[in-house]
Amino acid sequence: TNPLRRIPAAHPLAPFTALWILSIRWRSIENATLKAAHDKLGPVVCLSPSEVSVNCVKGGIREVYMGGFEKGNGRWGWYEFFENYKGVPNMFSTSANKIHSTRKRMLSNIYSKSVLASSPALLAQTSSIIYGRFLPALSSTFSHAEPGVLNVYALLSGATMDIVTGYIFGLASGSNLLSDPKQLDWFLDLYNSRRSFTFWPQELPVLTSILQSWFRYRLVPSFVDTANAEIEKWTENMCNGAAAVLRQPKTRIEDTPVVYQQLSLALLKEAKKIGSEKTDLIPSIASEVLDHLAAGFDTSGITLVYVVHELSTHLDIQARLQAELLTLSPPIIPSSAPTLPDPKVIDALPLLHAVVWETLRLHSAIPGPQPRFTPAQGCHLGPEEQTYFVPGGVRVSASAGLLHANEDVYERAEEWRPERWLELEKAEEEKKRDMESRWFWAFGSGGRMCVGSHLAVYQMKYIVAALYSNYTTTIFDDTGIEQSDSYTAPPKSDVIMIQLAKHVKTG
Numbered sequence: 001t002n003p004l005r006r007i008p009a010a011h012p013l014a015p016f017t018a019l020w021i022l023s024i025r026w027r028s029i030e031n032a033t034l035k036a037a038h039d040k041l042g043p044v045v046c047l048s049p050s051e052v053s054v055n056c057v058k059g060g061i062r063e064v065y066m067g068g069f070e071k072g073n074g075r076w077g078w079y080e081f082f083e084n085y086k087g088v089p090n091m092f093s094t095s096a097n098k099i100h101s102t103r104k105r106m107l108s109n110i111y112s113k114s115v116l117a118s119s120p121a122l123l124a125q126t127s128s129i130i131y132g133r134f135l136p137a138l139s140s141t142f143s144h145a146e147p148g149v150l151n152v153y154a155l156l157s158g159a160t161m162d163i164v165t166g167y168i169f170g171l172a173s174g175s176n177l178l179s180d181p182k183q184l185d186w187f188l189d190l191y192n193s194r195r196s197f198t199f200w201p202q203e204l205p206v207l208t209s210i211l212q213s214w215f216r217y218r219l220v221p222s223f224v225d226t227a228n229a230e231i232e233k234w235t236e237n238m239c240n241g242a243a244a245v246l247r248q249p250k251t252r253i254e255d256t257p258v259v260y261q262q263l264s265l266a267l268l269k270e271a272k273k274i275g276s277e278k279t280d281l282i283p284s285i286a287s288e289v290l291d292h293l294a295a296g297f298d299t300s301g302i303t304l305v306y307v308v309h310e311l312s313t314h315l316d317i318q319a320r321l322q323a324e325l326l327t328l329s330p331p332i333i334p335s336s337a338p339t340l341p342d343p344k345v346i347d348a349l350p351l352l353h354a355v356v357w358e359t360l361r362l363h364s365a366i367p368g369p370q371p372r373f374t375p376a377q378g379c380h381l382g383p384e385e386q387t388y389f390v391p392g393g394v395r396v397s398a399s400a401g402l403l404h405a406n407e408d409v410y411e412r413a414e415e416w417r418p419e420r421w422l423e424l425e426k427a428e429e430e431k432k433r434d435m436e437s438r439w440f441w442a443f444g445s446g447g448r449m450c451v452g453s454h455l456a457v458y459q460m461k462y463i464v465a466a467l468y469s470n471y472t473t474t475i476f477d478d479t480g481i482e483q484s485d486s487y488t489a490p491p492k493s494d495v496i497m498i499q500l501a502k503h504v505k506t507g
């Protein structure tokens with residue numbers, strides 16, 4: 001009687017048991033398995049008696065994500081795993097749309113493209129980080145035993161963390177990983193040590209917690225809890241720093257804790273409006289901003305490492321990008337400090353934009369499935385030619401990695417070809433829409449779409465522009481550059497070694 005039996009099954013066992021898809025997830029081969037299943041069976045595929053995967057726009061992401069399907073089914077939400085401080089929810093982890101949209105309304109404005117592009121605080125923070133930390137860190141590699149050789153993944157992650165926390169907490173209270181290699185290593189080791197332990201608590205949280213509390217059997221090693229606690233403490237310290245800055249009568253513009261300030265004021269206002277007795281807003285604020293800094297630094301760092309890797313293997317495109325960057329006024333070189341070119345000018349550079357967009361397409365930082373649940377009344381999924389009724393409470397997801405591999409939309413989809421975005425100038429309106437908005441899904445879509453997408457693009461473009469205005473990069477050792485098969489997909493190795501050479505035109 002289960003209507004999902006009419007949907008092509010990814011495996012003969014899929015319509016009968018969830019064990020098959022669980023085993024696929026446990027073995028970290030979900031993205032590859034879904035790709036093979038959709039290539040063979042079409043845009044709607046049954047994964048278990050209560051789960052489907054979609055890989056189309058009409059009857060797929062438009063229905064599910066623009067249609068506001070919730071992240072939970074009333075009993076369980078896959079995203080609850082992203083709560084911090086032992087169960088304090090945040091916008092990303094929240095299942096119910098109503099609670100989520102109240103929080104999103106508090107935050108959308110400060111992350112909007114227009115506010116970011118005209119924010120004096122963000123520009124001052126970015127300038128200070130680019131000129132005072134990022135370029136000096138690059139330059140210092142020439143005193144290494146191997147001059148100009150560096151683990152670019154770590155450095156880019158440090159840069160994105162410093163900019164994101166700079167905007168959230170202000171420069172004085174945010175992180176300074178770029179100037180402190182030991183702290184950078186400390187943080188990345190803690191953060192990355194947890195990556196392979198998500199399966200049990202995320203897919204089978206009840207079993208995980210029963211085994212631990214009743215039988216004292218841990219499916220997740222205790223060092224993961226310790227790492228979480230340390231990252232939470234570190235975030236709390238930045239919150240305290242931001243709160244102290246706000247108590248001061250006067251602050252430097254770059255020390256403005258833009259996100260912290262907005263969130264704390266909005267939460268206080270909401271608490272007063274509903275007459276809440278709750279005066280300790282710190283856990284809610286800290287859980288929210290911890291999610292932003294983690295989501296923000298990790299995804300942007302992953303994207304940037306692939307930008308650098310691709311440019312290091314496409315030296316012709318790298319040279320064209322350097323030529324484009326020479327048009328900037330002032331150029332982003334140490335002698336221009338502290339002035340940066342206007343964010344709108346950076347944003348409008350065509351090749352820089354194409355390079356970033358092509359990398360977001362081919363190496364999406366979140367290529368894996370983004371699960372939602374069908375509404376109680378059920379829905380129809382699949383393109384017009386072949387739709388299927390799916391009852392309520394069924395887990396359904398789409399994946400950026402699969403949508404971006406559609407050859408009808410992105411010809412030679414497996415190739416990194418920034419040119420495709422430059423050719424769009426002359427393309428028809430429909431083609432443009434397909435490539436730029438309908439099928440481009442690096443930041444998701446609908447009400448739960450990435451709130452930080454514009455901050456991500458802002459910082460990534462400045463970082464790439466700063467790097468290639470001063471240096472040429474080639475690959476030193478890229479062992480493990482392949483993306484992991486996971487929801488957030490970093491390179492398989494934490495170490496990607498790049499050789500820098502001073503760029504003769506400006507360096």
Ligand code: HEM
Pocket residue numbers: 091092093104164291292293295296297299300303364365366369370371441442443444447448449450451452453455456
């Ligand atoms: C290249 C960089 C980035 C990529 C590819 C990316 C991608 C995404 C995607 C795909 C989602 C939706 C995930 C889902 O529903 O499963 C998301 C949500 C989110 N992202 Fe990003 N993101 C990036 C940067 C950032 C930055 C810089 C921030 C900092 C504020 C951020 C904060 C968030 C938050 C808070 C959400 C949850 C939004 C909500 O629930 O309404 N992201 N991101």
